[in-house]
Amino acid sequence: MRSRRISKRFIPVDWASRRACTAGSLHREVFAEGTWPSIRVLLEARGWAPFHVERIHEHLRQGWPLAMAARQVSMQMGACPARSKFLG
Numbered sequence: 001m002r003s004r005r006i007s008k009r010f011i012p013v014d015w016a017s018r019r020a021c022t023a024g025s026l027h028r029e030v031f032a033e034g035t036w037p038s039i040r041v042l043l044e045a046r047g048w049a050p051f052h053v054e055r056i057h058e059h060l061r062q063g064w065p066l067a068m069a070a071r072q073v074s075m076q077m078g079a080c081p082a083r084s085k086f087l088g
Contacts, residue, residue, distance in 0.1 A: 033066045043070070047081030 029036040036057065043053045052073050059069030074080035 029061070031060050031066070036060075039066065049081075052077060 031039065033039055039060070040053055040057070043056060044050075048056070048070075055073045055076070056066070056069045059072060060066065064072070070080070
């Protein structure tokens, strides 16, 4: 099995000091579309199930844009949530 390299698209940030994190410090994943907690809230508000939100998160970690990740997950599950809108 081939291991996947984690994308450098997210930036771990220590919000207290506004610097990049060092080993052992508090960090959050920041993607082009925002921090992961804010993206998760957006997806949940649009009707995505927790399992699908985690699948989208995996795609974001691999460097996919949010719109492409959501589209890929919706194609895999066969449909997107009723309240979902284009995320691009």
